[in-house]
Amino acid sequence: MGQHAEILRLDLGYFVRPASETGGPQPRVEPVLAYLVRHERGTLLFDTGIGDAGPETEAHYRPRRRDLRKALAAVGAGLSDIALVVNCHLHFDHCGGNPLMPGIPVLVQAVELATARRGGYTADELVDFPGAVHEELDGEAEVWPGVWVVPTPGHTDGHQSLVVSRPDGTAVLAGQAYDFASEFGADHLARRAARDGVAQPLPAYRPWMDRLADFDPRRVYFAHDCAVWEPARDES
DSSP: OGGGOEEEEEEEEEEEEOHHHHTSSSOEEEEEEEEEEEETTEEEEEOOOOOOOOHHHHHHHOOEEOOHHHHHHHTTOOGGGEEEEEOSOOSTTTSTTGGGSTTSEEEEEHHHHHHHHTSSSSOGGGTSOTTOEEEEESSOEEEETTEEEEEOOSSSTTOEEEEEOOTTOEEEEOTTSSSSHHHHHHHHHHHHHHHTTOOSOOOOOOTTHHHHHHTOEEEEEOSSOOOOBOOOTTOO
């Protein structure tokens, strides 16, 4: 089933996060990454790149886009191959390529779609474009055999991640549940310390980490970090 899924990372460009948002004196250049999942049921695309959110946002983030069609061609795929789109959330840098695929179902948490449609959240034309087909989820769902959508709220209330069963262990496409692999690692260790009975005080960790741990992930991939998290070799 899903154990035979192949995951390919797509480079869809980058943007410059201003110093006012980095917590430090310098701006930071962040990649924008999407993931192609080839499965026996078809080809799934997790996130679709940077959309145009207007001149103010363009000036603020100074994005440099890589065309989704070129990124797909580099891994031997095309828009016509995509059977399903999953966006971790609907900010402009994650759903920018959605309008290129009218008629293709887009899986999204119902709360995320409702938030996007209230305005002032994202570029409206990236959500309700001509031919848009949204399949709203209310929580976790196994969308194909061995492929699960799991709610991972935090960055947004409707943020979701994708869990993919593979022969070499389960992979998690975490989107922007964390900005960096190191942040995921810190929460993973906080959870481990709590379960090991280490005395308080301990840092809190996001409660849905318990659900992700049920899948025993061997690799975790991110939307804005090229680093990949892996557990320690001797970790059970």
